[in-house]
Amino acid sequence: MAHLLEMTGVSKAFPGVKALTDVSIFLDKGEVLGIVGENGAGKSTLMKIVAGVYTPDDGELRLEGEAFAPRQPRDSLDAGIIVIHQELSLVPDRSVAENIFLGNLPHDRLGRVRRKALNQHAKTLLARVGLDVAPQTRVRQLGIAQQQLVEIARALSRQARVIVMDEPTATLTTAEQTILFATIRALRSAGVGLVFISHHLEEVFEICDRVVVLRDGAAVEMRPTSEWNETGLIQAMVNRPIDALFPPRHAAIGDVVLAVEGLTSAGHFEDVSLELRAGEVLGLAGLIGAGRTEVLKAIYGALPISGGRVRVQSRDVVIRAPRDAIAAGVALVPEDRKAEGLVLPFSIRSNVAMSTLPRLSWLRTVLAPGRMDRLAEHAVADLRIRASGIGQTVQSLSGGNQQKVVIGRALTTKPRIFLLDEPTRGIDVGAKVEVYRLINALAEQGAAILVVSSDMIELLGLCDRILIMRTGRIAGAVPRAEFSQERIMHFAALG
Numbered sequence: 359m360a361h362l363l364e365m366t367g368v369s370k371a372f373p374g375v376k377a378l379t380d381v382s383i384f385l386d387k388g389e390v391l392g393i394v395g396e397n398g399a400g401k402s403t404l405m406k407i408v409a410g411v412y413t414p415d416d417g418e419l420r421l422e423g424e425a426f427a428p429r430q431p432r433d434s435l436d437a438g439i440i441v442i443h444q445e446l447s448l449v450p451d452r453s454v455a456e457n458i459f460l461g462n463l464p465h466d467r468l469g470r471v472r473r474k475a476l477n478q479h480a481k482t483l484l485a486r487v488g489l490d491v492a493p494q495t496r497v498r499q500l501g502i503a504q505q506q507l508v509e510i511a512r513a514l515s516r517q518a519r520v521i522v523m524d525e526p527t528a529t530l531t532t533a534e535q536t537i538l539f540a541t542i543r544a545l546r547s548a549g550v551g552l553v554f555i556s557h558h559l560e561e562v563f564e565i566c567d568r569v570v571v572l573r574d575g576a577a578v579e580m581r582p583t584s585e586w587n588e589t590g591l592i593q594a595m596v597n598r599p600i601d602a603l604f605p606p607r608h609a610a611i612g613d614v615v616l617a618v619e620g621l622t623s624a625g626h627f628e629d630v631s632l633e634l635r636a637g638e639v640l641g642l643a644g645l646i647g648a649g650r651t652e653v654l655k656a657i658y659g660a661l662p663i664s665g666g667r668v669r670v671q672s673r674d675v676v677i678r679a680p681r682d683a684i685a686a687g688v689a690l691v692p693e694d695r696k697a698e699g700l701v702l703p704f705s706i707r708s709n710v711a712m713s714t715l716p717r718l719s720w721l722r723t724v725l726a727p728g729r730m731d732r733l734a735e736h737a738v739a740d741l742r743i744r745a746s747g748i749g750q751t752v753q754s755l756s757g758g759n760q761q762k763v764v765i766g767r768a769l770t771t772k773p774r775i776f777l778l779d780e781p782t783r784g785i786d787v788g789a790k791v792e793v794y795r796l797i798n799a800l801a802e803q804g805a806a807i808l809v810v811s812s813d814m815i816e817l818l819g820l821c822d823r824i825l826i827m828r829t830g831r832i833a834g835a836v837p838r839a840e841f842s843q844e845r846i847m848h849f850a851a852l853g
C-alpha cells in the first residue's frame with residue numbers, strides 16, 4: 359500500500375548552504391513521525407517543502423501514491439496538509455477566533471462574517487487545546503505559548519490528512535504539553551499522519567512511533583522509536599560524544615548584587631522580592647501566565663511598576679528604565695526573539711553588535727568595522743552558530759541559530775547580571791550544553807544569573823536555587839539540596 363506522504367531524493371540549496379541533500383522519508387496514516395537534528399540540520403526546510411513554501415531543487419513528493427508538487431502554500435492546504443511553523447504566523451491585530459479561521463471564515467448568504475458561529479466554534483477548539491482565553495481577544499495580547507496553542511487550534515479547524523508541528527512544545531509548560539499530547543493521540547487514532555519536530559528528546563520518545571535523524575541536511579537514520587535510546591539518538595544527531603548535559607560548575611557564591619523588594623506591576627504580578635548573589639544561578643519556575651517574563655522585564659526597567667523597587671546592590675543604583683539597567687551591567691535575553699530581540703533583515707554582524715553600538719558610537723563603528731567583525735566572529739565561534747558567515751542575514755538562519763545570536767549579543771555588553779528568559783528554547787542538545795557551559799563560566803567569573811525556563815529538567819540541572827511563581831506571586835523557594843520535580847510542580851500548581 360502507498361504511504362500517506364513520501365519524499366524521495368529531496369535536495370534544496372540556498373546561496374552558500376546546502377540545506378538538504380537527497381532526503382528520503384515517509385509518513386503513514388495514524389502515526390507520529392519524529393524528526394530530530396541539530397540547529398540548522400534542515401528540519402524546517404524539509405517541512406517547508408511539504409508546506410509548499412519552498413520548491414525542492416531535486417527529488418519528488420507523493421501523497422497516497424500520487425505525484426504531489428505544491429507550488430505555493432495554498433496547494434498544500436487544499437491537499438489537507440497543515441504545517442504549524444516554528445516561527446508563528448498569526449495576525450496580531452485580529453481576534454483569536456478570526457486567526458483560527460483565517461482564510462476560512464464562515465459567511466452568511468449576504469457575505470457577512472457569522473460572528474456568533476465563529477466565536478462559538480472557536481470556543482470549542484480552544485477548549486480542545488486547553489487555552490482559556492475569550493475568542494474575541496486580540497492575538498497581540500497573548501504570550502507566545504498561547505499563540506502556539508491558537509496555531510494548533512487553527513490546524514484542528516481544518517480537515518487535515520497531514521499535520522506537521524515544528525517545535526510545538528518549545529514554549530509550552532508541562533500542563534499544556536499534556537493537553538497537546540492528548541490532542542495528538544486523538545488525531546492519530548482518527549487516521550491523521552503527524553510529524554513532530556522537537557529538541558526535547560523525552561517528548562520524542564513519549565509521542566513518536568518512528569524517529570528520523572537529520573544531520574547536515576541528510577537523513578542519516580530512520581527507525582521505530584522502540585529501536586532508539588537517548589544516547590543513540592544524540593550520537594546520531596551530533597556525531598560527536600557528549601559526556602554530560604549539565605557540566606559541573608565551580609562558582610563561589612558571593613554578596614547580593616541584585617535586590618528586588620516588593621516589586622509590583624498592576625495586572626501582571628504582585629509583591630515580588632528576591633535576592634540574587636554573585637556567582638549564583640537562580641531559577642524562576644511557574645506555569646505560563648504566572649508572570650515570570652513580566653518580572654524579568656520589570657527588573658530590567660522595561661515594564662512599568664506600581665510599587666517596590668529594584669536595586670543593583672553592587673553599584674548602588676535603582677533601576678527605573680532599561681538604560682539604567684544597561685549602565686549598571688544588567689542584560690536581558692528576551693523570550694520573544696522575533697519581536698524584541700532581533701532585526702531579522704540585518705546580518706549577524708549588525709545584530710550582535712547592536713547593543714554595543716551606543717558605546718562604540720556610530721562614528722567609531724564606521725571607522726573601525728573590524729571591531730564589529732571580531733565581536734560577531736567570537737559569538738559565532740563560542741556559540742557554534744551555524745551560518746555561512748557573519749554577513750548572513752538573521753532571517754535566513756535556522757530558529758535555534760537565531761536564538762544563539764540573541765545570546766551572543768547580550769554577551770557583548772559584558773554584563774555582571776543576566777536575566778535570561780527561556781535561553782535554550784529551540785536550541786539543540788549539543789548547543790544546550792554550550793549554553794550551560796557558558797552560564798557556568800559566567801557564574802564562575804562572578805556574574806549573577808536569573809533564569810526563567812519552562813524546562814524543569816533544565817532548571818533542576820542548572821540552578822543553585824529555584825523560586826516558583828504562581829498567579830503573579832512568589833509561591834515558594836527550593837534550595838538545590840531539596841530539588842525535586844514534584845516539589846516544584848506542587849508549588850507551581852497549588853501554591
Ligand SMILES: Nc1ncnc2c1ncn2[C@@H]1O[C@H](COP(=O)(O)OP(=O)(O)OP(=O)(O)O)[C@@H](O)[C@H]1O
Pocket residue numbers: 372373375376377395396397398399400401402403404444744745753754755756757758759784786
Ligand atoms: N531562506 C533561507 N535562505 C538562506 N539559508 C536558509 C534559508 N532557510 C534556511 N536556510 C539555511 O538552511 C539550513 C537549514 O535550516 P533549517 O531552518 O531547515 O534548520 P532546522 O533543522 O529547522 O534548525 P532549528 O532546529 O534551529 O530550527 C541552515 O543552515 C539555514 O541557515
Ligand SMILES: [Mg+2]
Pocket residue numbers: 401402403444524756757758
Ligand atoms: Mg527549524
